Amino acid sequence: MIGLVRRQVRELHVPWLEAMARGERDPFKVLISCILSLRTQDRTTGGASERLFALASTPEEMASLTVEEIQEAIYPVGFYKVKAERIRSLSRTIVERYHGRVPDSIDELLRLKGVGRKTANLVVTLGWNKYGICVDTHVHRITNRWGYVKTRDPEKTEAALREKLPKRYWREINGLLVAFGQGICRPQSPLCSRCRIRDYCDRVGVVRHR
DNA sequence: AAAACGGGGGC
DNA sequence: GCCCCAGTTTT
Structure with missing residues (x-):
């Protein structure tokens, strides 16, 4: 299944993948982009x-902006x-509590408001x-459409995917799932006629094919 | 014109 | 579990 998704996505031209390729690797910028x-x-x-990053690209600089300045920029x-x-309070917290270094563990990050x-x-x-394993609405939607997982709760989807997906290729797979959800298995009117895994999909005959 | 879209907090 | 947050895109 993942192999088919991989082949499918390689044929797509998805902005998200370009962003992945450009590779935002600064944890603080990743965090702020996420909030945005x-x-x-x-x-x-x-x-x-x-x-926003033209105004401030570090936690220290960001924490020195007013909420109004941030609002205007975004x-x-x-x-x-x-x-x-949230961007302001996160920046302040990171400066004050973590000495300007964004935490690198899920549990520590989850303690931050926002x-x-x-x-x-x-x-x-x-x-x-x-x-x-990054479960956004795309990943949640498509894996449930496939019947690969079955739950309304994205947190349970994440737990299931941690169990079921191969561990080796997590980086690529995170990208593939989002790209597939954006490009083929879209929220409304999925492009089933171009989908490589439609034969394995729970929703064949249920969704409208295009 | 109306509905769909998409995370997290507060209660 | 329900409501709030604010804009763009699709139908």
Whole structure:
């Protein structure tokens, strides 16, 4: 199954994969980018992270900005007030409690206000190059459509995927699953006619094929 | 015009 | 478990 997904994704031209290839490896920038993209489609962020990082690219610099300055920089992403406050408080916490170094463990990251499992896993995998399984809404949706896991709870999906997926290729697989969800197994009107794994999918005959 | 989209906190 | 947060894209 993963092999088929891999072949499928190689045929796609997905912006997310380009971002992976460019490789944001600074844990702090990964963290802040995560906050910015919460409940927001990738293509709708409108250069917000670039504008913000031009103002401040370290926890120290970010902590010295006002909430208003952060808001102005990140508009028009949705939920900009909540996000600006979280970005400021996270930056301050990282400076004060962690001496400016973003934590590198899931458990430690989860103690931060504004950091949930998806964000914690992304920081750990992209920023620190350590094992993690990033379950965003795409990964949750597609693995449940396949019947690979069966639960409404993304946290349970993550636990199941940690069990079922091969451990060796976690970095590539994290990318493949998101790319597949964005490019083929989309939220509405999935491109079933182009899907390489439709024969194995629970939803054959249920979803609309295009 | 209306619905879909997508994480986490507070209660 | 339910509600809140704010914008863009799709139908």
